[in-house]
Amino acid sequence: MTRTRPRTLSTSEERRDTVLRTAVETFASRGYYGTTTTEVATRAGISQAYVYRLFPNKEALFLAVVEHAFDLVRDSLARGAAAAASTDPELVLRAMADSYAELISDQNLILVQLHAQAAAAAEPTVREAVRAGYARVVEYVRSVSGASEPQVQNFFAVGMLCHLIVAIDASSVDAPWARVLSAGIKHV
Amino acid sequence: MTRTRPRTLSTSEERRDTVLRTAVETFASRGYYGTTTTEVATRAGISQAYVYRLFPNKEALFLAVVEHAFDLVRDSLARGAAAAASTDPELVLRAMADSYAELISDQNLILVQLHAQAAAAAEPTVREAVRAGYARVVEYVRSVSGASEPQVQNFFAVGMLCHLIVAIDASSVDAPWARVLSAGIKHV
DNA sequence: GAATAGAGTGGTTAATCACTCACTAAGCGG
DNA sequence: CCGCTTAGTGAGTGATTAACCACTCTATTC
Numbered sequence: 363m364t365r366t367r368p369r370t371l372s373t374s375e376e377r378r379d380t381v382l383r384t385a386v387e388t389f390a391s392r393g394y395y396g397t398t399t400t401e402v403a404t405r406a407g408i409s410q411a412y413v414y415r416l417f418p419n420k421e422a423l424f425l426a427v428v429e430h431a432f433d434l435v436r437d438s439l440a441r442g443a444a445a446a447a448s449t450d451p452e453l454v455l456r457a458m459a460d461s462y463a464e465l466i467s468d469q470n471l472i473l474v475q476l477h478a479q480a481a482a483a484a485e486p487t488v489r490e491a492v493r494a495g496y497a498r499v500v501e502y503v504r505s506v507s508g509a510s511e512p513q514v515q516n517f518f519a520v521g522m523l524c525h526l527i528v529a530i531d532a533s534s535v536d537a538p539w540a541r542v543l544s545a546g547i548k549h550v
Numbered sequence: 551m552t553r554t555r556p557r558t559l560s561t562s563e564e565r566r567d568t569v570l571r572t573a574v575e576t577f578a579s580r581g582y583y584g585t586t587t588t589e590v591a592t593r594a595g596i597s598q599a600y601v602y603r604l605f606p607n608k609e610a611l612f613l614a615v616v617e618h619a620f621d622l623v624r625d626s627l628a629r630g631a632a633a634a635a636s637t638d639p640e641l642v643l644r645a646m647a648d649s650y651a652e653l654i655s656d657q658n659l660i661l662v663q664l665h666a667q668a669a670a671a672a673e674p675t676v677r678e679a680v681r682a683g684y685a686r687v688v689e690y691v692r693s694v695s696g697a698s699e700p701q702v703q704n705f706f707a708v709g710m711l712c713h714l715i716v717a718i719d720a721s722s723v724d725a726p727w728a729r730v731l732s733a734g735i736k737h738v
Numbered sequence: 739g740a741a742t743a744g745a746g747t748g749g750t751t752a753a754t755c756a757c758t759c760a761c762t763a764a765g766c767g768g
Numbered sequence: 769c770c771g772c773t774t775a776g777t778g779a780g781t782g783a784t785t786a787a788c789c790a791c792t793c794t795a796t797t798c
Contacts, residue, residue, distance in 0.1 A: 396583030
């Protein structure tokens with residue numbers, strides 16, 4: 363019997379949390395279909411079977427990941443708004459954008475959103491989660507910034523462009539087209 | 551021997567073309583990882599084995615689909631530019647946007663782009679294809695429209711927002727946040 | 739009317755998938 | 769230290785996957 367290191371149990375709450383966190387990274391790279399539960403389990407340091415004690419199935423795990431990602435986005439925007447120097451809508455939006463740029467420097471969040479967005483068209487449950495996420499975030503940005511509807515729309519349009527830039531790592535491409543797309547976007 | 555309907559052979563060129571076309575639809579709904587070669591074959595009306603005579607492997611098929619999608623986008627923008635009433639950059643861009651809006655009314659093209667974008671981060675070959683696609687399209691829009699760099703950037707930002715709207719079918723959601731996002735975007 | 743080239747398939751394989759179950763070990767209250 | 773609850777796993781399940789190969793059928797050519 364090789365008992366090298368004694369087990370230290372955690373509460374299932376804690377485990378669920380760490381699994382969620384590592385699942386973000388895993389789903390970020392290969393998306394819903396391309397990610398296996400074994401991969402998530404291995405990265406979380408538990409057996410694949412135990413993933414199924416913490417989450418009813420793969421879909422539920424993915425949905426939890428998506429919702430978690432939106433939570434982080436909202437928190438980030440809130441921090442930005444709180445740090446804004448003035449109440450001028452334009453400036454509040456800029457502060458939010460800066461905070462968001464900081465959040466996505468690890469790019470996992472953005473990739474999860476991108477994969478969720480892509481899967482949304484075919485998977486009704488994912489679509490509902492993404493809709494709910496944007497509903498909250500858009501509503502939040504609008505009410506907190508006090509910006510006009512076109513301003514808010516433009517804010518999200520630039521956000522979406524940001525997703526593209528991160529996905530193809532455009533800012534590390536030395537070409538005119540890449541510079542045009544990523545001009546003025548926080549370093550990434 | 552049940553020989554219900556006599557076989558009518560086509561050239562492999564033709565077949566490759568129809569497979570590509572149906573593959574667009576198939577990859578559009580479940581992306582690279584979620585789409586099986588059997589699914590593509592069935593929808594194209596051939597055996598799964600024959601897919602592998604027409605394309606070396608699944609990845610090559612997907613890359614061909616992505617490139618095909620970008621071709622269609624470029625053609626569409628070209629048609630828009632040709633139909634523009636004036637040479638005013640603003641108006642040329644608008645004409646291009648209108649043409650693009652028409653192209654994506656079937657939404658398969660957009661979904662392929664979205665899936666490719668999401669897969670780009672993890673798959674180097676996909677990333678290269680997506681970069682090449684945007685390189686061509688951005689360069690084309692810039693040179694043909696004569697618009698300023700910020701104008702071009704904004705053009706693509708709105709395009710990306712368009713992707714989100716289509717993916718989650720935001721225009722069929724009756725809520726303020728959805729209206730903010732899809733305001734002014736061609737019906738979809 | 740054979741010979742030949744190319745279109746197209748059935749059947750298989752090894753790997754991998756999501757998911758399950760019977761089980762062991764760990765901690766905690768009494 | 770006993771009994772119970774909970775954390776956690778090993779060893780599978782059947783289904784599905786990408787890819788391959790040996791083969792048949794069709795059409796054209798000489």
